[in-house]
Amino acid sequence: MxxxxxxxxxxxxxxxxxxxxxxxxxxxxxxxxxxxxxxxxxxxxxxKNKEDLLISLFEDIMGTFAASAQEVTEREETAAAQLGALVRHHFEYLGERPQLALLTQLELRQSQTELRWRISKILEPYLLLIERIAASGMEKDEFKSTLEPKLCRQMIFGTMDQIVTSWVMNGMKENLVDQAVPVFEMLQGAVCKQV
CATH class of the missing domain: 1.10.10.60 (Homeodomain-like)
Structure with missing residues (x-):
């Protein structure tokens, strides 16, 4: 470098x-x-300024985060296994970086509307990865056909996001990765045809 x-x-x-x-x-x-x-x-x-620094920081973080999530999920053959790998990766990545978790879960959400909109655009590749897993699960007949991929994506991301936010708000005392299996099992029950 x-x-x-x-x-x-x-x-x-x-x-x-x-x-x-x-x-x-x-x-x-x-x-x-x-x-x-x-x-x-x-x-x-x-x-240029503090806002540009924050946007650049989030681009850097999310670029790395989304790329590593893509890599982890590509190793798995089934959509359910990809979902499990994604959940574990999400919790491991933020659990190993508590200051980053605090920044993403609390600080970025308190910013101005324009800044939040720009940050949400940066998050899109990660959300699309989740949506692709959901769509693939439906195509392979692993996930319930009544699901809609975009709604499924929102449910999966929203669940993981809320678990991390609660962890941050409660002082990050527990091991976040310990939540991966129960969260995956709950999501699996919600989206998979057979658990």
């Missing part, structure tokens, strides 16, 4: 920590710069 990419990554990682600790609105570019070990002005070489 070249020096510029390393510096940009340092700034993004510092942003996660600062925003998780202080909240988006109370976080200052100077705090992020200090945590990243760079001058304030250096941040503006990579990002």
């Amino acid at each position: 070249d020096k510029q990419k390393v510096k940009r990554q340092q700034i993004l990682e510092a942003s996660v920590r600062v925003i998780a600790e202080n909240g988006y609105y109370k976080s200052r570019i100077s705090n992020i710069a200090k945590k990243a070990g760079v001058a304030d002005g250096t941040i503006y070489l990579y990002f």
